[in-house]
């Protein structure tokens with residue numbers, strides 16, 4: 437669990453080595469923007485992996501305040517933790533392995549995903565033991581090639597077995613669902629193919645007698661760009677946190693979204709260095725002239741990608757600087773070009789961008805990854821500082 441510093445309006449004045457400020461007003465506004473983009477569907481805020489590094493419980497609460505009626509997690513443990521924290525409404529978890537906490541999930545009133553016959557057997561056994569029916573979403577593999585059943589035998593068998601268990605009162609099929617492979621690449625031929633297959637698999641299940649509450653398929657990129665994929669429920673993750681699914685689709689502002697996390701650190705040292713001075717492990721950076729160096733006290737243990745050695749951008753004293761040499765476990769250095777900001781002054785690694793700071797997307801480009809990974813990997817040693825937690829905007 438990450439350290440949590442709760443504030444109502446502004447970051448605490450006590451200087452912190454590093455902090456990830458989480459703007460809950462931005463998160464709420466993102467949820468509202470997404471609801472407006474998918475007016476015919478309910479909204480699930482996906483808060484897996486500690487809400488993509490933003491903090492599961494505060495983000496889930498803010499999403500619910502803004503009208504998310506479902507919460508989604510990968511693991512059942514994540515879903516159970518939300519319920520234990522008092523989160524209301526529907527909570528769905530989808531990444532199960534044999535021997536998982538099915539009974540606890542039923543007793544906590546979670547919706548569970550069943551991706552194959554082994555899972556159906558385990559959930560019906562747990563329902564028998566609990567003396568209460570499970571709420572089950574049947575997962576269709578419409579082309580992603582990951583979890584779920586494919587048509588042509590497995591899906592038909594799963595549907596019929598689920599209907600038998602439903603008739604016995606052991607479960608209720610609340611959802612039929614699937615997941616896209618390439619929704620972030622508009623026009624990719626797999627998108628239309630997966631939609632067609634999903635419609636066929638839903639039609640088969642409904643003809644056999646399944647009456648799902650919700651059919652759902654859309655992740656953030658599909659929610660933003662494919663209205664025909666919205667069905668009854670959209671499952672948005674990155675967009676809730678103001679991260680664009682891919683730079684090709686656009687920047688967050690193009691969709692009315694605002695990044696929620698600002699990562700900053702306090703300069704631990706500013707000092708002069710002569711020309712030709714090697715910097716950080718391996719001396720992959722050598723000062724090109726007499727200069728000043730700033731020590732930024734975060735490193736790969738905090739989730740700063742080591743792949744951003746020599747490339748990651750940081751705003752210091754109003755100017756973009758670049759990681760000089762290697763990112764180490766706990767710290768990296770920037771060449772300040774002779775400037776002498778005060779020790780302790782702020783270095784902003786990324787944020788919404790409107791103070792001129794880099795964004796998570798800039799770090800993604802610097803490290804050869806995606807914005808999702810940049811925010812999700814910020815480590816538990818970095819306190820999350822919640823701002824605008826009250827519903828005032």
Ligand SMILES: *Cc1c(COP(=O)(O)O)cnc(C)c1O
Pocket residue numbers: 482484510530615654655656657671672673674675681
């Ligand atoms: C993570 C995940 C989502 C959310 O994806 P985003 O692209 O972040 O919106 C939706 N559905 C499933 C099954 C997921 O694993």
